[in-house]
Amino acid sequence: MTKLQFEFRTYARPFAKPLQTRYGLWEVREGILIRFRDREGRVGYGEIAPLPWFGTETLAQAWNFCNQLPLELEPFAIAEIPLNLPACQFGLESAFTALRSDAQPVTLPIQRYAALLPTGEAALTAWRSLWQQGHRTFKWKIGVKDLFTEMAWLDQLAQTLPSEAQLRLDANGSLTVETAQAWLQTCDRLSCIEYLEQPLPADALPEMLEFSYQFKTPIALDESVATLAQLQACYDQGWRGVFVIKPAIAGFPSALQRFCQTYAVDAVFSSIFGTAIARQQGLRLAASLSNPNRAVGYGTAHWFKSPDSPNFDALWQNL
Ligand SMILES: [Mg+2]
Structure with a gap:
């Protein structure tokens, strides 16, 4: 196998409105784009989009790692990226895969994309336009305001949502055993x-x-299963509920694919607010590995100021 010409650059994309998470306000998505070129002129793009609060490397660590790689890279060096750099493992392996394939872009029907609602009371009205666009699954962050306020909002939301709609609540690990039980009791009596x-x-x-x-309401793990090693550990400890899988931070896609196929887990593939590059590679994995009866967590394009370009050459030039 011949050497690959390796280039990389950082990007910064501001959110249309800062994202309120329990880790604080998130205003700009930053990451690294990767480009491989081989001697035949074939090109493959990849993306490193770390989420340090999920336990991945930081952007600086990823940048330092890229900096010490040779600009003429032996493909076998990709398999040697250490475990503590899962976003780098994803970015480089998927760029290499892209270089060797000319697969067409993956698109799923809009009802297969869960749409993220704004946090708090704004969700009570925001679902309508997303519904009109065709979304049927909505996700709402909880654990941001006090329990009783949020439960009252949930009741209102459940009463106004059409019966076809499905709602995912995401606490981002913020509840206690007591408040989680209160939420689960409430969820058990709602059909949505x-x-x-x-x-x-x-x-x-x-x-x-x-x-x-x-409880009857299914539980999904997300922060508990950020990387492949954690996915495996939770599976080994008996978890058979939903696994939210963020392929862009899970490590090597080839290893993730092996895990999902070996254990046939109830997986919901989900984005990390990357560009169209990570999104497309995540969707390609989701198309074969994500539970087909559940929406994928890639309905996040409306959260950015600039529209996402499906043209990777243009993204590389302009971001
Ligand atoms: Mg989550």
């Missing part, structure tokens, strides 16, 4: 709840396993 995502912090697996036996 698809699942409650990551009620407790990442390491509280025994308690979340207990909830999964105790």
